[in-house]
Amino acid sequence: MSSLSERTFCLYTYGCQMNEHDSERIAGMLESLGAIQVESVEDAEIAVFVTCCIREAADVRLMGQVASIKNIPLPSGSDLKKRMICIGGCIGQRDGQKLIDALPHVDVVFGTQNIEHLPLLLEEAIQEGDHRVETLESAATFSTDLPSKRVHPWAAWLPITVGCNNFCTYCIVPYVRGRERSRTLEDVVAEARSLVADGVREITLLGQNVNSYGRDLYGEPRFADVLRGVSATGVERIRFATSHPKDLTDEVIALFGELPNLMPALHLPVQSGSDQILKAMNRRYTADHYRGLVDKVRAVCPDISLSTDIIVGFPGETEEDFQATYDLVKSIGYSQVFTFIYSRREGTPAAKMEDTTPREVIQARFESLVDLVQDSAHEQNQRFxxxxxxxxxxxxxxxxxxxxxxxxxxxxxxxxxxxxxxxxxxxxxxxxxxxxxxxxxxxxxxxxxxx
CATH class of the missing domain: 2.40.50.140 (Nucleic acid-binding proteins)
Incomplete structure (x- = not known):
């Protein structure tokens, strides 16, 4: 019997849908060994943090939460000497041993490439009474091979790729998630069939860049084939995230007008409306190219809802650059925009870029964009x-x-x-x-x- 049997655990999940999926796999693994998931840390003998390091605020939040549970008493009846604290996800992958140095009461650190090793690392830390740190550069398997405990029985995440090859200059993801790897088309469709048989009504296909699916396996993107294959399972709803504009093909766009179970919603991150900033970001498309994609999507699916991501205050952004972004948002009419002030991430090319723009100027730009986004969302919803x-x-x-x-x-x-x-x-x-x-x-x- 596993030493984790009947141990209670709780999960803290930050960041993207891929992290949410990883948390479902962690819960599935621990429960398969007899552990019991609880909602409150006060009732938990084990606390697992699945982290995000896209923005600096995520680091601050993690440090605060880990520190805040340090002195919370263990639940009555536990034979552990202390609550076991585990940190995984992107911060675990990035920092490794540094986390133990900064937070000595953390017991286990694991990365994005080895979540299947968490139970063993945790058992060793309990038995030996010391720290365990393991991060790997790449994984031999996909986390989809692990047991899963879905949050909702009717909805499922279905990862089709992991990692990213884009290396946008502001983004840490390729360094903590690794290079892009695709599952085989047969595996993806087989899992979709299994999910439908299990009562799932909505499947969300996941990847750091779903549009480039299959390039590593087949020599060219085959995301359209994934959509057709999953659609053929009869699942009632299909969604996907996240798309990169440079890889959104006419073939994929056409499917919004052909597949009845492909939902009329597209998240297409633009990041900036300025060609100068897009080039500095290494996004590899122009604002006009992006507008052309939107025109094509709306031509085949006029009722579609569009959402996007935008970074305000990227190094070197001028008032003219920001105005180009503002004008793009105003002209497209998004239903939702996730707006962020640029966050410097060590290890990325943008971290070395100089910027003298006063913080108050960036904040003012951000607030004016938020006002526009709210107006746009309200206007878009009136059609319903x-x-x-x-x-x-x-x-x-x-x-x-x-x-x-x-x-x-x-x-x-x-x-x-x-x-x-x-x-x-x-x-x-x-x-x-x-x-x-x-x-x-x-x-x-x-x-x-x-x-």
Missing amino acids: AGRTLDVLIEGTSKRDGSMCTGHSPHNVTVHAKLPEGMAIERLQGTIVPVRIDEAKTWYLSGEIIRG
Whole structure:
């Protein structure tokens, strides 16, 4: 019997969907060995942090949270001398032993390439009473080979690639996730079939750059083949993240008008509207090329919702550069924009770039862009008022337990009154028609249409 049997653990997950998927695999591994997942750290003998290092704030948050649980007593009945603290994910991969030096009460550090080794590292740390640190440069297997405990039985992450070959000058991901590797098309479709057989209604295909899927295996991208293969399984909803504009092909774009289960929502990070900044970022496309992609997508799917990422304050950004970004956002009409102030990451080329722009100037630019983004999101949502949308119900609203909440095909949050006498458990994981009565900036509200 594993020494982890009946040990309690909790998970803290930061960052991207790939980290969320890794956390599901970690939970699956630990539970397969008899461990029990709990919600509160007060009830946990083991705390596992799956981390992100894209922005500096993530480092600060991790240090604060790890420090904050140091002196929380173990749950009653535990025979451990102390709570076991494990740090994995991108910060674990990047820092390794440095984490132990900075946080001596951390017991295990593991990286992005060896999450399957966590149980052994944890057992050794418990038995020997000392630290365990292991990070690998590459992995022989995919984490998809591990057991999984999905957060929701009706929705699943399905990674098709890991790693990244793009080396955008601001981004640490290629250094902590490794070079891009693709799973075989047969493996991806087989897992999709298995998920559908298990009751999954929505599959989200994952990769640091899904559009370049297969280039390492087949010599050319075959993401369109993945979409067709997963669509043929009959799953009701398909989404994917994240796309790189330089690899979004006409063949993939055409599928938004052909595959009925490919949802009308596309996340297409632009990062900047300035060609000068895009070149400095090593993004390898121009603003006009990006606009052309949007035109093509809307030609085949006029009702599509677009979202993007934008960095404000990249080194050397002038007022003219920022205005080009502002104008691009205003002209495209996004439903959602994730805006970030540039965060310097050691080890990336951009970290060596000089910038003399005052912080208050960058902050003012950021705030003006946020105002524009809110206006755009509100405007985009008005098109849904009075329409009936199919909504995948996920649970009750955090603010009002009498309201259920879910997402529309366009990936917009939708709230609706629970039908009288109906428990949320009957609706969770089902797709129901909701008549939209009100369209706000970040959500829609309406009434479930009962047949």
